[in-house]
Amino acid sequence: xxxxxxxxxxxxxxxxxxxxxxxxxxxxxxxxxxxxxxxxxxxxxxxxxxxxxxxxxxxxxxxxxxxxxxxxxxxxxxxxxxxxxxxxxxxxxxxxxxxxxxxxxxxxxxxxxxxxxxxxxxxxxxxxxxxxxxxxxxxxxxxxxxxxxxxxxxxxxxxxxxxxxxxxxxxxxxxxxxxxxxxxxxxxxxxxxxxxxxxxxxxxxxxxxxxxxxxxxxxxxxxxxxxxxxxxxxxxxxxxxxxxxxxxxxxxxxxxxxxxxxxxxxxxxxxxxxxxxx
Amino acid sequence: xxxxxxxxxxxxxxxxxxxxxxxxxxxxxxxxxxxxxxxxxxxxxxxxxxxxxxxxxxxxxxxxxxxxxxxxxxxxxxxxxxxxxxxxxxxxxxxxxxxxxxxxxxxxxxxxxxxxxxxxxxxxxxxxxxxxxxxxxxxxxxxxxxxxxxxxxxxxxxxxxxxxxxxxxxxxxxxxxxxxxxxxxxxxxxxxxxxxxxxxxxxxxxxxxxxxxxxxxxxxxxxxxxxxxxxxxxxxxxxxxxxxxxxxxxxxxxxxxxxxxxxxxxxxxxxxxxxxxxxxxxxxxxxxx
Numbered sequence: 001x002x003x004x005x006x007x008x009x010x011x012x013x014x015x016x017x018x019x020x021x022x023x024x025x026x027x028x029x030x031x032x033x034x035x036x037x038x039x040x041x042x043x044x045x046x047x048x049x050x051x052x053x054x055x056x057x058x059x060x061x062x063x064x065x066x067x068x069x070x071x072x073x074x075x076x077x078x079x080x081x082x083x084x085x086x087x088x089x090x091x092x093x094x095x096x097x098x099x100x101x102x103x104x105x106x107x108x109x110x111x112x113x114x115x116x117x118x119x120x121x122x123x124x125x126x127x128x129x130x131x132x133x134x135x136x137x138x139x140x141x142x143x144x145x146x147x148x149x150x151x152x153x154x155x156x157x158x159x160x161x162x163x164x165x166x167x168x169x170x171x172x173x174x175x176x177x178x179x180x181x182x183x184x185x186x187x188x189x190x191x192x193x194x195x196x197x198x199x200x201x202x203x204x205x206x207x208x209x210x211x212x213x214x215x216x217x218x219x220x221x222x223x224x225x226x227x228x229x230x231x232x233x234x235x236x237x238x239x240x241x242x243x244x245x246x247x248x249x250x251x252x253x254x255x256x257x258x259x260x261x262x263x264x265x266x267x268x269x270x271x272x273x274x275x276x277x278x
Numbered sequence: 279x280x281x282x283x284x285x286x287x288x289x290x291x292x293x294x295x296x297x298x299x300x301x302x303x304x305x306x307x308x309x310x311x312x313x314x315x316x317x318x319x320x321x322x323x324x325x326x327x328x329x330x331x332x333x334x335x336x337x338x339x340x341x342x343x344x345x346x347x348x349x350x351x352x353x354x355x356x357x358x359x360x361x362x363x364x365x366x367x368x369x370x371x372x373x374x375x376x377x378x379x380x381x382x383x384x385x386x387x388x389x390x391x392x393x394x395x396x397x398x399x400x401x402x403x404x405x406x407x408x409x410x411x412x413x414x415x416x417x418x419x420x421x422x423x424x425x426x427x428x429x430x431x432x433x434x435x436x437x438x439x440x441x442x443x444x445x446x447x448x449x450x451x452x453x454x455x456x457x458x459x460x461x462x463x464x465x466x467x468x469x470x471x472x473x474x475x476x477x478x479x480x481x482x483x484x485x486x487x488x489x490x491x492x493x494x495x496x497x498x499x500x501x502x503x504x505x506x507x508x509x510x511x512x513x514x515x516x517x518x519x520x521x522x523x524x525x526x527x528x529x530x531x532x533x534x535x536x537x538x539x540x541x542x543x544x545x546x547x548x549x550x551x552x553x554x555x556x557x558x559x560x561x562x563x564x565x566x567x
Contacts, residue, residue, distance in 0.1 A: 015379050
């Protein structure tokens with residue numbers, strides 16, 4: 001009995017520590033976003049704001065360029081995810097067990113290597129390429145580049161999930177006169193929707209959170225994303241508008257936390273599949 | 279015939295995207311790295327062989343960036359695996375509120391690294407930061423510490439920020455590994471008289487190795503290109519004490535316009551990742567056998 005008690009004290013103690021370690025910084029920024037500038041810079045620091053003061057949100061988002069940055073982030077995140085999903089569903093199918101062909105293994109190795117390419121390794125040639133095709137400082141340019149970065153992992157995840165679909169179902173459909181695209185659309189996709197949800201979640205997060213490529217390829221409100229905008233004004237000890245930036249930071253993580261709330265199981269499934277099955 | 283062509287047709291659009299946006303730039307980057315190509319001088323690329331690489335390895339700042347990257351990779355991965363395993367073991371227990379806690383524990387991993395860096399830059403701010411205030415109040419330090427403007431502390435702080443952000447990934451992979459270990463193994467060990475510590479050493483750790491090794495490779499590859507938090511928090515400073523490979527290459531090319539020299543630096547980073555991906559392919563192939 002005493003042992004059982006000790007065990008639960010230890011477990012709950014560790015659980016509280018873990019929750020504090022994770023939540024304190026995030027909550028602190030949330031509180032900062034609701035304070036006036038005076039309260040933010042007060043000494044000794046005030047823990048709670050005097051009231052719910054949304055000035056930081058209204059000022060930065062309604063008056064500044066931040067609403068354009070938010071639109072750009074959303075456009076690139078949603079559009080990039082759509083493009084990746086269309087391409088990756090087709091590719092994942094091509095690399096799954098439903099097809100056997102000579103080039104399959106070399107192509108799969110190419111996809112794995114592509115997944116490892118660091119952004120920094122390609123920005124210089126892409127800088128010239130985007131300039132010459134008029135895609136520099138455009139949302140479409142960033143969308144295409146981020147889609148290429150997120151595509152290999154999405155393909156690999158879908159391939160491993162499609163591999164779990166029983167062959168017998170697909171064979172039965174083929175005998176019934178279903179073409180290969182019919183098998184994909186009518187048999188495989190409907191039963192793989194948890195896999196699709198996982199892949200969408202991971203792809204959207206990858207693109208939404210991305211930084212180096214938007215940093216290099218966006219200059220104006222035409223295409224600049226939220227992380228780039230934050231990085232431009234967050235650097236330095238003094239003169240930073242901590243309250244305003246906290247509001248932008250909260251806006252930037254809202255979609256992420258919404259996904260965390262509603263799609264956590266898919267995220268977890270996709271993440272562990274990506275790590276376990278390769 | 280159509281049936282034989284089908285997989286190629288499905289794979290083609292994706293391959294085209296990768297060819298244009300990944301493969302071509304890698305090749306082009308290597309080509310540029312063999313040239314002197316300075317955008318600020320308006321002269322066309324001039325072939326100079328491997329001179330850029332020689333200059334790169336003669337540059338003490340590059341060597342410094344290399345060393346900082348190595349320290350960063352080794353220390354942060356070691357911490358992430360130790361802390362990640364501890365959290366995974368905790369979340370593997372049965373207790374009320376476990377699922378909620380798991381959701382909370384994942385949050386840092388989902389946040390944009392730029393936001394994470396901002397959050398900690400604010401927490402650690404020398405003048406207004408809540409952490410300094412708390413530490414002084416408790417009596418652990420006598421006066422506020424300038425965390426990010428100290429050449430001794432800036433790199434450890436960046437390591438800490440990455441550990442805060444990336445441990446959930448490692449934890450999740452290890453947790454999935456733990457859940458795959460059959461309970462019967464532990465029961466058999468108990469019958470044989472093994473205590474908890476022994477079964478942890480002889481059952482848990484060895485059986486976690488496959489998932490841990492994949493996670494280790496993936497984390498290494500991502501840590502090698504560490505950029506976002508450095509750029510937001512220190513820009514490589516103070517006095518280059520947090521310069522890493524990616525910030526070095528970014529500064530030389532995008533800010534210094536030395537496209538040939540910068541390409542040599544990015545080619546080195548690519549080769550490091552490439553070696554990692556060979557190891558990764560080897561791991562996967564070995565498992566499929």
